[in-house]
Amino acid sequence: MTEKKASTKKEIISWVFAIVFGIVVAFVCREYIFSPVVVKGASMVPTYENKDVIIVSKISKINRFDHVVFKAPYEDEYYIKRVIGLPGDTVEMKDDVLIVNGEEYEEPYVNREAADPLQNRITENFTLQEIIGEDKVPEGFIFVLGDNRLKSADSRHYGLISMEAILGESKLRVFPFQSIKLFW
Structure with missing residues (x-):
């Protein structure tokens, strides 16, 4: 695998991890700490x-x-x-x-x-x-x-x-x- 492909793969994995982590944190906060209501x-x-x-x-x-x-x-x-x-x-x-x-x-x-x-x-x-x-x-x-x-x-x-x-x-x-x- 070329260095550029490896770097791109790491970048994609990093973004996926950040997005999944953000979704988990948002879910935990909304479920157990605070929630918007109309x-x-x-x-x-x-x-x-x-x-x-x-x-x-x-x-x-x-x-x-x-x-x-x-x-x-x-x-x-x-x-x-x-x-x-x-x-x-x-x-x-x-x-x-x-x-x-x-x-x-x-x-x-x-x-x-x-x-x-x-x-x-x-x-x-x-x-x-x-x-x-x-x-x-x-x-x-x-x-x-x-x-x-x-x-x-x-x-x-x-x-x-x-x-x-x-x-x-x-x-x-x-x-x-x-x-x-x-x-x-």
């Missing part, structure tokens, strides 16, 4: 708009008020919602005020522009007992709500979300480009 619908307006593209961390610890992506309970799709109740928490809504473990929380992220002018509220009163028949969020589950409460199907409608159904936490909006934002 937001569908208006349930998280104003935080996310329909067709926003986000990056979801699959290795994040889930905390209250995080935005999580999870396997929808009754559809072959993924939903994004805000974590309101963690295992052991009590959750209730009274006169449009969120109360978790007896503490009232302001919700500046909620879409209040959509409030019903007759009721002047965006979230109906509820307790966990009324929704799931228990006083506290059980171990292995979370309670989620959308930021656009009047247009969100969430734990008020389909109950708790299993921790096993969670794909991960939204960390970064990458599209549209003028709305790129890092979420901490």
Whole structure:
């Protein structure tokens, strides 16, 4: 074999190795570390708009008020919602005020522009007992709500979300480009 053919063969093998290595690294990252997701619908307006593209961390610890992506309970799709109740928490809504473990929380992220002018509220009163028949969020589950409460199907409608159904936490909006934002 001539020196030129040997050099060309080494170059081709080098490129094939680099491409295969890159594909393996991309697969491992997407499968176990992060994944892109396209937001569908208006349930998280104003935080996310329909067709926003986000990056979801699959290795994040889930905390209250995080935005999580999870396997929808009754559809072959993924939903994004805000974590309101963690295992052991009590959750209730009274006169449009969120109360978790007896503490009232302001919700500046909620879409209040959509409030019903007759009721002047965006979230109906509820307790966990009324929704799931228990006083506290059980171990292995979370309670989620959308930021656009009047247009969100969430734990008020389909109950708790299993921790096993969670794909991960939204960390970064990458599209549209003028709305790129890092979420901490």
